[in-house]
Amino acid sequence: MKNYLLCCDWGTSTFRLQLVNIVDQQVIGEVHSPDGISKTFNAWKKEEITSGNSRDKFFRQRLSKQIDLLSSKLSIELDNIPIVISGMASSSIGLKEVPYAILPFLMDGSNASIVHFNSHEDFPHHIILISGVRSETDVMRGEETQLIGLASSPYLSKNTLKVSILIFPGTHSKHVVLCDDQLIDFQTFMTGEIFDLMANHSILKQSVETKGLNEYSKNELDAFKLGVEKSKSANVLNSLFTVRTNQLFDKLNKKQNFLFLSGLLIGAELSHLHQKMGCQLILCSGTKLYEFYKLAFEELDLLKRTILISDELVDKAAIAGQIKIFQNESLKLKGQSL
Numbered sequence: 001m002k003n004y005l006l007c008c009d010w011g012t013s014t015f016r017l018q019l020v021n022i023v024d025q026q027v028i029g030e031v032h033s034p035d036g037i038s039k040t041f042n043a044w045k046k047e048e049i050t051s052g053n054s055r056d057k058f059f060r061q062r063l064s065k066q067i068d069l070l071s072s073k074l075s076i077e078l079d080n081i082p083i084v085i086s087g088m089a090s091s092s093i094g095l096k097e098v099p100y101a102i103l104p105f106l107m108d109g110s111n112a113s114i115v116h117f118n119s120h121e122d123f124p125h126h127i128i129l130i131s132g133v134r135s136e137t138d139v140m141r142g143e144e145t146q147l148i149g150l151a152s153s154p155y156l157s158k159n160t161l162k163v164s165i166l167i168f169p170g171t172h173s174k175h176v177v178l179c180d181d182q183l184i185d186f187q188t189f190m191t192g193e194i195f196d197l198m199a200n201h202s203i204l205k206q207s208v209e210t211k212g213l214n215e216y217s218k219n220e221l222d223a224f225k226l227g228v229e230k231s232k233s234a235n236v237l238n239s240l241f242t243v244r245t246n247q248l249f250d251k252l253n254k255k256q257n258f259l260f261l262s263g264l265l266i267g268a269e270l271s272h273l274h275q276k277m278g279c280q281l282i283l284c285s286g287t288k289l290y291e292f293y294k295l296a297f298e299e300l301d302l303l304k305r306t307i308l309i310s311d312e313l314v315d316k317a318a319i320a321g322q323i324k325i326f327q328n329e330s331l332k333l334k335g336q337s338l
Helices: 037-051 055-074 143-151 191-201 203-207 218-233 242-248 254-275 290-299 311-337
Strands: 004-010 015-021 027-033 083-087 114-117 127-130 163-168 173-179 182-189 280-284 306-309
Touching: 004 055, 004 311, 015 055, 015 311, 027 055, 037 055, 083 311, 114 311, 127 311, 143 163, 143 173, 143 182, 143 311, 163 254, 191 203, 191 254, 203 242, 203 254, 218 254, 218 290, 242 254, 254 290, 280 290
Parallel strands: 004 083, 083 127, 163 280, 280 306
Antiparallel strands: 004 015, 015 027, 114 127, 163 173, 173 182
16 A cells, blocks of 8 residues: 555644545545534543543544544555644644744655654554745645645646735635745635524624525625625725625525625725736635635636636645655655665
């Protein structure tokens, strides 16, 4: 199984483990779990009081359970296959806190901040733990691994990445500035989190319908466009209250208002991109948000200067980045042993 790698994306609230063929980057099988870093850390803190179990041992035990599930699912023995972990596992509540890499960050991953854990008898897997990247004012964990994967993709040429801004939508969206194959700056936008707070925990929750929205009618998508349009000319703190009055004055129904709120916040996030005329824009969105961000780019007249990376490629980018880092680290270890 020397051509195989276990790729782990361990986020704050979710866990994903995949068995991957290094040669063709094909996923052989995977398991998902809601046991993210936060939940796992809290479980360790409770157990530590009675058992004295060390943090890294507890996290390895949780990893072992997921590896065993994947092994059983595939009917494949996975012992001695190395595992690469990215995401929040390198944070202060993760397996081990690892210092951030600093800018400029090279897109070949050669200056990534890495920690190795040797295999043990009770955990027969070498671990490569990848940390995030920091600037003077911001941090990221996980997106840097996706960037490394995307930069090595044949879909993005070196010329495309010469001066570009990559947009990664999410709970905390990242706008990443690349120049000459280096990450030189980035910004975080709390779009998804603010949306959740407004829709579920504010006065606006009475004005939107958050359930059962898997397919959208033309009227609902028009309401999303209306929100994006509103973001162009109004202060977001003022225009948020429009969601309330839309419902009070029967201008939009609650489902339409849900989309209006989404368009308003996404539009506010993207509006600064008009000032970046010299940069190639690249939208790197996963499945859930792809169509909404694409529609927002169109409404903001940004689509004509934007490269759209397919949601499938974005979803696979983390794997490509993990493989690249694994190969870099393997070469380093070989060099040290010569």
